[in-house]
Amino acid sequence: MTVLPDGGFALAAEFPETSPEAWRQLVAGVLRRSGREVGADDAEAALATALEDGITALPLYTAANGGDAVTGYPGFAPFTRGGRPEGGAVQGWDVRQRHDRPDPARANEAVLTDLENGVTSLWLTAGAAGLPVSALARAVDGVLLDLAPVVLDAGAEFEEAGRAWLRILDEREVTGARGNLGADPLGHAARSGAYDTVEGAVRAAVDLARLCDRDRPGLRALTVDALPYHEAGATPAQELGCSLATGVALLRALTDAGLPVPAALGQLEFRYAATADQFLTIAKLRAARRVWARVAEACGAPAAGAQLQHAVTSPVMMARRDPWVNMLRTTVASLAAGVGGADAVTVLPFDHAAGLPDDFARRIARNTSTVLIEEAHVGRVVDPAGGSWYVERLTEELAQAAWAWFQEIERAGGQLAALRRGLVAERVGAAWERRAGKLARRREPVTGVSEFPLLTEAVLERDPAPEPVSGGLPRVRRDAAFEALRARSDAHLAATGARPRVFLAALGPASEHTARVAFAANLFQAGGIEPVHEPVSVDADSVAEAFAASGAELACVCSSDALYADLAAPVAAALKGAGARRVHLAGRPPKKPWAAVDAYVFAGGDAVGVLTSALDLIGVTR
Template sequence: MTVLPDDGLSLAAEFPAATHAQWQRLVAGVLSRSGKDVPETEAEDALSTQLEDGVRARPLYTGADGVPDPGLPGFTPFVRSGRAEGNTAGGWDVRQRHRTADPEAVLTDLENGVTSLWLTVGADGIPVDALGRVLEGVYLDLAPVVLDAGAGTTAAAEELFALYGRRGVAADAVRGNLGADPLGTEARTGTPYDPEGFPGAVALARRCAGTYPGLRALTVDALPYHEAGGSAAQELGASLATGVAYLRALTDGGLTVEQALGQLEFRYAATADQFLTIAKLRAARRLWARVAEASGAAAAGAQLQHAVTSPVMMTARDPWVNMLRTTVATLAAGVGGAESVTVHPFDHALGLPDAFARRIARNTSTILIEESHLSRVIDPAGGSWYVETLTDELAHAAWEFFQEIEREGGQGTALRSGWIEQRLGATWAERSKALAKRREPVTGVSEFPHLAEKPVVREPAPAEPSGGLPRVRRDEAFEALRARSDAHLAATGARPRVYLAALGPAAAHTARLTFAANLFQAGGIEPVTEGSFEESGATEVCLCSSDAVYEERAAEEAAAFRAAGAGHVVLAGRPAAYPDADSYVFAGCDAVAVLSATLDRMGVS
């Protein structure tokens, strides 16, 4: 054994080991000094954050939390990776989506880092008969193709098969996925897709299993449930129920369990909540391994995952911030072990991406793989007590939701009865409250908006499938307010304005003045701080100062502004003994309701 020389860096070796109880005592002391007296045993609860699905993020995790053994990469329960080597053999598959027949964009992507193609095919995408033109110049034995054709999957698959034949591509060299997803199509469109079975999908699966060993036939797309406002556990639970329905159909159609498992690829959303995304992908593999084990094919239960940066988190305002969101989401997808990752361009919410947006999207993965070396470690988050605990808790919550769906009669029945939509809607309603109160901030929209920002204009994108589950975005409530302001600007030449009255010295008013300016701009209302109220062009005033100054001057200032013509006086601070204010704005108020009411009073339609 090598004995290291004493270099004087003994780190914490000379200090006594700290105990959990000591830490709790210190935390309780800090909380007490901040005015929150809690028992030492409840100190952690006071600092915990309530997440969705009944999960709480605690401030401290230790080895005593007792989570299940995640196993080894590539072995059941596949928590750490579906493959023994993880993504270390060159990184994950960089898969970009194309919704229009643009051969030049396809080739540009493939020549600059993209390794597979995700093609939206059909009436609102690439015409089936244009597949050959779109893939002109593409080496189909090197670049896997994934189809997304909804109810037209069979026709699109036949065209792709014909293309492979014309190009002379060997059957064992074909890679990708035909994208058959009957229940996902039903979730998107609301049209029942052969409730008695999925003969088209089963036929394609049999063909792939018999002739194209590297090609899968079915996709279990969980994005419809995520985009309808579902939580991480609901997204996972719905994907499990869908996958189980497909397993039943495939085995009934003559495939073995192992063959059926090999025909499925799962698609999940990756969000800017990096730890939740990492835990979700790890939990998904564990849960699917449990399904495979119950089906008698534990060794074949490695889930193939395709992660897509969340459309829900993308914003139309200040879209440049989306680059940061997708970077964090891509990092999480890679760390979480997804085999393929699609990065939505930063202008996704505005229409079709331009060449610059596509370039940034594909380079996001390239930087993380090549420059940050993110793929050189298998399961980088493994061993983190926080991640392991979050993975376990999320897996239990998702399994519970999956069991509820099964009790409703399975995914198809739960979709057609409206049960799925109701559950997802309830989750989104709760989250919308947090968004409205800015407890879940949206940078550039509900926090730090830029009213003078020059709009980013893009060519309209083909319509997404509709008629089924709704599609939501985090920015939608504030976007509606900003749209009202934009219309007012176009009609009158000016935005609605509010005068911010700074009372007392800067130390007294700066914090609340900044808060109020940020809040009103989130609704498209321009704050005016210079000059007099009469010169501002505003019809309302917001008093900004400290509680001490309010006690001395609030009543007098409110009366003076009303005399000067102010129709409404707002006070920046919590409702207190200031009856002369007409309303209040404060941290945690319902900003959407406040701003909507303000625009109503200003006559902004």
């Protein structure tokens, strides 16, 4: 039996002391054994990961490169660690469910069910993209509006919706209402491209803010929504920078209208996307509070600079195929949002990309937050990531990148001018183009879509959602390129009764071909092409015979490099002779390409390009 010393339990007491230099030597040794000639001085760089916004994630963080261990205190400027000075038994975040069903009766049923089962506030989409403004009262019939905050999102109709909501509160004699009227003129302009009406819309938004400041102290009027930029493909720093520029533009309008700076700051709520990249989400929310606190400090009101944050699980990451995986994505994203200190979190239902959610999807969405709060107790710890050298460094680097982008927007004349000139669209579009290249090459895998797709699973059917606002920045999805391929395959199946096929010519014993057969099958299924795999011998004639019986028009040779040396060329020629319109080979192209091999498929290759070309070749219509 081991007796602990009086001084306590030291975790590393029985291990020899080490140093970063010794670690680098060990890393270099491992890399050399894997075939990479790397010296100890270059070991860290060899394992570093390049992120967006010019940020590099290192494999090891210490006090030397991790920046300040802790930045401030929760509830105090610069608010990096949280906007609220809460400790002890913190209750967690506001569980905010989104509702955009146009039918007010069905919307009301869903609203009441949510509130009775864990949701603590409502996000109501009104106007052309959701509930009719005239139906707002019906949608919240039976809701205790002094207990459940309501956030509106009415796009161009924000003034009508906001004033309608104020009348509802007056008619029901609700004095302590909380929430937000959702005026977001710049965000709507970014989505719609309607820049000529922004000045008037800002004036209307300011009027609502003055009403709230005077008569409804618990109610805010303005939302700074960063989702239009995130959904257009913005990087985290671009999303933050655009939100800063928008917030500053609204602050100017509010103070020009006579509101004191603290009151103007108190009229704004910020909305950000939370993704399944948990550390980037945590750091992004922390960085957002830090840079906004810098704005408040510059405006002379540092104590009023606590940013109110609403985090929404990213629509960009929601896949239409294998939508059940979206539950896992939103779980990680909502965990990151809670750890990052968001005041309110909306978990989009797993069927969000398919249309309006059903009851089960909404139930899973609200229970995701409930489990994290009630069972995992995530909300009981203030800033649990604080002090992590990695998170602190990432927070700092994101804040610096976001501030630089914000300054560039300001030099261009502010957010509206940057939108009008196309600066925002250009930069965000370039960022998405780079990311789309990674997605096409499966460097950023999408489970169930570009990796491990299930061709036999039926597409989820849901009631269609209202058509979103368009005309400005585009809306992108990670699954878009592969979804287009799968849709072509579905149409081909409906028209012909069969999917396009590829014959996998597996050469040699299982130990030689299994890995590449699995790789090729996975890749072709991502494009809706059904793999046909019949174990065959190394005899070219038997390969050709099996191909002819498969009903495929495409073929892919799968084996080891050693067998390819002798068999790739004759087998490819035999497949061509049997009618294969294109012969692929699983593996990187050799210095001298094999005769009759038309294309090569390998990790890091352009999967979307290969699959698109294959479908085009065999006549699968676009």
